[in-house]
Each structure stands twice: as C-alpha cells, then as structure tokens.
Amino acid sequence: MSTVSSTESPFRQPRAVWAVAFACVISFMGIGLVDPILPALADQLQASHAQVELLFTSYLVVTALAMLVTGWVSSRIGPKRTLIAGLVLIVIFAAAAGAAGGIGGIVGFRAGWGLGNALFIATSLAVIVGSASGGFAGAIVLYETALGVGIASGPLLGGLLGNLSWRGPFFGVAVLMLIALVATVVFVEKTPPTQPSRLSEPLTALRHRSLRTTSLVGLLYNWGFFTLLGYAPFLMNLSALRLGAVFFAWGILVALFAVFGATWLKNRFGTARTLYGSLVGVALILAVIGTFSGSVPTVIVATVLSGAFVGLNNTLVTTAVMSISPVPRPVASATYGFxxxxxxxxxxxxxxxLAAAVNVHLPFWIAAVVVLGGxxxxxxxxxxxxRADRGETEVDMAEEVAVGEGAVEPSEIRS
Structure with a gap:
C-alpha cells in the first residue's frame, strides 16, 4: 500500500482545486452574510422580525428540497456543469436580491440563491477530492479550511458592506461569485456524468434507522443553531459593522473547533460523548440568552462562545451521519442535508x-429544549x-468518503 507523505502540504494544489475552494469560501459566506443587516432591513424596509427571518427560511428550505435532486442532476450532466449551474444561479439571485425594492423580493431571490447553493455545495467536495494533489486527507483539510474561512468572513463582509447599505452584501457576493464562476470555467477540467442515480434515493434512505435518527438529530440541533444565528442580532442593538465584528469572532471559533477541536476531542472521548457535551453546551447557551435577553453584553458573549459548540456539532453530527449510515455517502449526504x-x-x-406573540425569551428557551431532545x-x-469509532482507520475512512463521493475508485486509495 502506498501512502502520501505526511509532510506534503495540503495547500500545494492545482489551480482547479483553488478555484473550487475559493468558490466554497464565498458559498459558505452566504450562511452568515445577512446576519449584520437583519435589523437594518427591518427598519429601512418596514418589515417585521418574522418577515426578515424569512431570508433564512426561503434560502434554507429551498436548499433542503434541492438536496433531493442534486445527485440526480450531477449524475446526468457531470460535476463541473453542476458546479457552474449552481454558481450562475447564485450570481443571478444574489444580484437580484441587492436590486430588490422590498422584503418580499429579497426573500424570493434568496430562495433562488438557495437552489444554486444546493447544486454547488453538493458537488464541490467531490470535485476537490478528484482534482487535489497530496491525497484525500489533504483535500479534506483544504475543504474544511474553506468552510471555516467562509463561515467566519461572511458576517464580517456583511457588516462592512452593510454599513454602507443593506444592498452591499448581496452585490458583494454576486461579484465574488462571478469571479469564482470564471475561475471554475477556466481551471476545472470537464468531468463526465457518473452512473445515473434515482430521484427517490434520498427519501427511501430514511427507511434506515441509523440515518433517520442522526438526520433528525441534525434537524433538532439546527433548530437551536439557526434560532441563535437568526434572532440574536435583534437583541444586541448594534450597528451592522459591530454586528459583523461579533459574528466574525463567533465564526473564528466555529472554524477552529470544526477543523481542529472536533478531531482532537473525538480521538480523546469518542464521537458520541463529544457530541453529548457539545449539544449540552448549545442548549445552555440558548438558555442563557433566553433568560438574559435584556443584557446586551451577556447576549454578545454567549453568542461568541457558542461558536465553539457550533463548530464541534457541524463536524461531528455530519461525521456521525456518514460513519453509521448504511447507504452510499452521496445519498446519505443528500438525505441528511434535506x-x-x-x-x-x-x-x-x-x-x-414567537417573539412578537409572546416575548423574546420564549424562542431561545424552546430552542434549548429542542436541542436537548436531539x-x-x-x-x-x-x-x-x-462501533464506528472502533472500526475507523484513516485509510478506511478515506476510501468510504472518496468512493462514496464518486471522486475516486477503491484501487486509487489502496494501490
């Protein structure tokens, strides 16, 4: 068995890999990009908090639904064309959101953005793994780094551009994604379609107890995560720039604990026990914010600290899904994403x-209980x-993930 030298840098990559990695950074920026401008949108567009929160709802619900068809699309037109289609949709709808005249238009265009995002994120990892030098492990480090940089820098960019105008973040993403689109067209080689998949595969996979259970854990955890991400900005009474700084600090912790902390804690305590601790941490943070919603310093500190637990959960819940799922990884990924x-x-x-009907405390208390349910x-x-932890080896994990993504054949890892 040949192995790649552990001293080879994962950041020495072909231009195709850097093109997709850059697009990944911009794509993941979209998660927290609108956070700093939520209060400004509510004030300037005379929208209720619930209406403004639809920017998350339309984006994520459409992303979820689109996850059911991304594998079907990619297997027929090829990964590169799927990437390009997703990037084109993001450029168009991000620019359209920036040009919209009201909250309804922004919400609608964010839905189109979510469709493009689903096509892109469902395909980008397989393309990076298939094009990267230095082996599978190096490709994953690069992908996780891109994810961390995107999550951390999204709120900062949103705050900087949102300080000028609420339209700025949308136009900023459109420009950056246009650059990523050109780089993808120029540098990523044409990829042929794979074995056609069936549209029903992601839904029928829910018949498997382990995948169904861990996916529902992801749903309950994400309920708490996005309650915090979506509504905490309204409690801070900060400008767009300062909100961007708060969520930039939050994003740094997300990135550090997703890339480094999750691996160290999993190796020391195991996936299950680490997840128990991190889920309790998220629930406690939500309970603190719910109880002390009127204390701006408390809300800010709790929000920033939550980044550590969010980073752990983002990595380890996905690890849990993929490690115990009895179906191929692309199917499991689509099912879990949905x-x-x-x-x-x-x-x-x-x-x-809930905040409008009752008070601002209730959404966070409910979210804490929901996370504990997870x-x-x-x-x-x-x-x-x-059992999955005991049975994992670096090579076995690499083969499972890379082959499941359709990026390599088993012989390419074990040869």
Whole structure:
C-alpha cells in the first residue's frame, strides 16, 4: 500500500482545486452574510422580525428540497456543469436580491440563491477530492479550511458592506461569485456524468434507522443553531459593522473547533460523548440568552462562545451521519442535508413569530429544549457510533468518503 507523505502540504494544489475552494469560501459566506443587516432591513424596509427571518427560511428550505435532486442532476450532466449551474444561479439571485425594492423580493431571490447553493455545495467536495494533489486527507483539510474561512468572513463582509447599505452584501457576493464562476470555467477540467442515480434515493434512505435518527438529530440541533444565528442580532442593538465584528469572532471559533477541536476531542472521548457535551453546551447557551435577553453584553458573549459548540456539532453530527449510515455517502449526504436544513429554515421564522406573540425569551428557551431532545435521540444510536469509532482507520475512512463521493475508485486509495 502506498501512502502520501505526511509532510506534503495540503495547500500545494492545482489551480482547479483553488478555484473550487475559493468558490466554497464565498458559498459558505452566504450562511452568515445577512446576519449584520437583519435589523437594518427591518427598519429601512418596514418589515417585521418574522418577515426578515424569512431570508433564512426561503434560502434554507429551498436548499433542503434541492438536496433531493442534486445527485440526480450531477449524475446526468457531470460535476463541473453542476458546479457552474449552481454558481450562475447564485450570481443571478444574489444580484437580484441587492436590486430588490422590498422584503418580499429579497426573500424570493434568496430562495433562488438557495437552489444554486444546493447544486454547488453538493458537488464541490467531490470535485476537490478528484482534482487535489497530496491525497484525500489533504483535500479534506483544504475543504474544511474553506468552510471555516467562509463561515467566519461572511458576517464580517456583511457588516462592512452593510454599513454602507443593506444592498452591499448581496452585490458583494454576486461579484465574488462571478469571479469564482470564471475561475471554475477556466481551471476545472470537464468531468463526465457518473452512473445515473434515482430521484427517490434520498427519501427511501430514511427507511434506515441509523440515518433517520442522526438526520433528525441534525434537524433538532439546527433548530437551536439557526434560532441563535437568526434572532440574536435583534437583541444586541448594534450597528451592522459591530454586528459583523461579533459574528466574525463567533465564526473564528466555529472554524477552529470544526477543523481542529472536533478531531482532537473525538480521538480523546469518542464521537458520541463529544457530541453529548457539545449539544449540552448549545442548549445552555440558548438558555442563557433566553433568560438574559435584556443584557446586551451577556447576549454578545454567549453568542461568541457558542461558536465553539457550533463548530464541534457541524463536524461531528455530519461525521456521525456518514460513519453509521448504511447507504452510499452521496445519498446519505443528500438525505441528511434535506432533513437538517428543514429545521434550520423554519427555526428563525418561528422565532420571529414567537417573539412578537409572546416575548423574546420564549424562542431561545424552546430552542434549548429542542436541542436537548436531539441529545436524547442521539443516545439511541450510541452503540452504533462507538462501533464506528472502533472500526475507523484513516485509510478506511478515506476510501468510504472518496468512493462514496464518486471522486475516486477503491484501487486509487489502496494501490
């Protein structure tokens, strides 16, 4: 068995990999980009908090639904064309959102943005793995780095451009994604279609208990995560620039704990026990914000600290899904994305409605209970997670992921 030298840098990559990695950064920026401008949108467009939260709902719900068809599309037109289609849609709808005249238009265009985002994120990892030098492990490090940089820099860019105008973040993403689109067209080689997949595969995969259970854990966790991400900005009473700084600090912790902390804690305590601790952490943060919603310093500190637990969960819940799922990885990924983004999309809108109807404390208290419900559900697959941890080796994990993504053949890893 040949192995790649551990000293080879994962950042020495062909131009095609850097083109897709750059597009990944911009794509992941879209998650937190609108956070700093939510209060400004509500004030300047005379929209309720619930209406503004629909920017998350339309984006994430459409992303979730589109996850059901991305594999079907990619297997027929090829990964490169799927990437390009997703990038084109993001450029068009991000620019359209910036040019919109009211909250309804922005919400609608964010839905189109979500469709493009689903096509892109469902395909980008396979393209990076297939094009990267230095082996599978180096490609994953690069992908996780791009994810972390995108999540961290999205709120900062949103704050900087949003300080000029609420339209700025949307036009900024459109320009950056246009650059990424050109780079993808020029540098990424043509990729042929793979074995055609069936549209029904992601839904029929829910018949498997382990995948269904861990996907529902993702839904419940994302309910708490996006309650915090979507509604906490309204409690801080900060300018767009200062909100961007707060969520930039939050994003730095997300990136550090997703890339480094999750691996270290998993190796030390196992996937299940690390997840129990991080889910309890998220629930406690939500309970603190719900209880002390009137204290701006408390809300800011709690929000920033939540980034550590969010980073752990983002990596380890996905690891849990992929490690114990009995179906091919692309199918598991699509199924998990569909289920979890439904929770993330509905939570901010529900938070806006609950805060208006009752008080601002209730959405966070409910979210804390929901996250603890996810923890209780996770305990039902504890043994599956422990078996997966005991059976994992670096090579076996690499083969499972890379082959499942359609990026390589088994012989390319074991030869």
């Amino acid at each position: 289920v979890r983004f439904i929770g993330g999309g509905l939570a901010p809108f529900a938070a806006g409605l 923890l209780a559900l996770l305990t039902t697959v504890h043994r599956d997670l422990e």
